[in-house]
Amino acid sequence: MNNFFDHKILELGQWLEALFNDVPSLKIVVHIVLSTLPLMLAFMGAFAFSTWLERKGLARIQNRPGPNRVGIFGLLQPLADGIKMLMKEDIVPNQSDKLFHLMAPGLLMVPAMVGIGFLPIGDGLSALPLDSAILFFFAIGSMNTIAVFMAGWSSRNKYSLLGGMRAVAQMISYEIPLVLSAVTVIMIAGSLNGQEIVASQQIPSWIGSGNIIKEFFGQILGWHIFKPWGFAGFIFFFIAALAEANRSPFDLPEADSEIIAGHLTEYSGFKYAIFFIAEYISAFAIAGIAVTLFLGGWSGPLLSGIPWFIIKLFSLFAVMIWIRGTLPRLRVDQLMGYAWKFLMPLAILNIFVVGLYYFAEQQWGTMIALIGGWIFGFGALQLAAKGLSRLNKSPLLKGKRVYQFAE
């Protein structure tokens, strides 16, 4: 019964492909279209819904109604926004680098769209089932930086250039803790393949036991977030993911109150909309990788794989909205210091914890490894975090604060 829905979708796809058995060249095209187009459309739909969700959520946090004019609960607001964006005039600065100014939004779309292809969205359902999918995801994600820099540089605007520089510095810095915290899961799963990572988070002996309660929990308790290193790793990963996706509180590259939206300053109309779409889809993609690595991917009891994945994805996105409504933006020096002096050492320590956990599990079994891991492994991480924050504390200022460039 479980994953019934996923298998039906897979069968439907195979049936559609089988119709073209006589024409092999056409079959490849059909295969490509079937494995990419639904995913792209689904994520575009998710983008539209998430803009509504974000505006509603922020409005709720700020105690105001939010969009409520178009459609029931304002649900058609994304459509209205889209039409508005399409009808706006496209302004290109006179001095700008015309070709790069045009290319940047498109280039930003590439990593976003390729990134969602690596997500295992259901049982046996991933558009790009590569052996090294996770590594490829991070590699493609690093192309984001290039696109943002291109946008900032080609606009010939001081604020845009500042935004571009900030984006480059931030994305390079946070990529390291991001990948280091993902390494823990790869070590345990022994694979870079998304489906195998999901499989490593199920307890097969419980699922096949026939006992209903064991079957129920066998699909939950194996998630890496319930392990000491996984819990810590998820937190590091999520913080770094927020920075990678330029989400608040790490939205310095487009800080509207400081550098007037940074690399977006000189963009208008539909190009601006494309930037927006790419940013949201990248956020979804990185949240999807977080779900795959730490939250059990598509595995879960009762429901099928795809609904579980959607539920987890939107829960993570809701947390992102919640954080955006709650936390103020970081300062540039705080941002860099946080990545290099706090997150990175902790992520490296977490790799050692996971190595010890692995051998403890092999030696003494899962139960003892878990208990020991929570006490010693998580304790060590806690201590390290305390020590690091004490080390990083800037010395108390004696006398009056002196500003170099301001009164």
Place this chain on the structure above:
Amino acid sequence: MSITFFILATIAILGGVLAITLRNVIHAVFSVLLFFSAIAGLFLLLLAEFIAAVQILVYIGSVGILMLFAIMLTTKVMGDTTKTVHSRGWIWGAISVTALLLGVLVPFISTPQPEAVSILSNFDPSVKQLGLVLMDPYFASVGVIALLLTAGLIGAVVAASSASEATE
């Protein structure tokens, strides 16, 4: 297959040529990145997906950014203001490139090629194989490289911290 190869090869050559001919330094860097991505595509075509991923991660994600940073930190090279220095160096370059081409291409063409055999049937492109090879026969070299990189990292930290103390 061969169509894809020729498209990617053309893009790679185009990127390389643009990188050395364009006056604008930033444009040149982006052409180099175009070249790198075409090379990554060629690796994918050879079913070496791991190498392709590393190519993108290291060359586009890091080396390209490093070049952009270097340009940003150098004054007066942004934009179209750069002047090309004319020198006789190109003659030596042309001679050496011709010698290299003749030395590599002519023997390559003149030797009879073995018949192309499809290796797809008994080919295992998995990352696991690569990992086993790196960890077993080449473990010593991987260890030495890791040590070297760590030394470099520590050196960078030391260099950066002493520089900031000097300015204070």
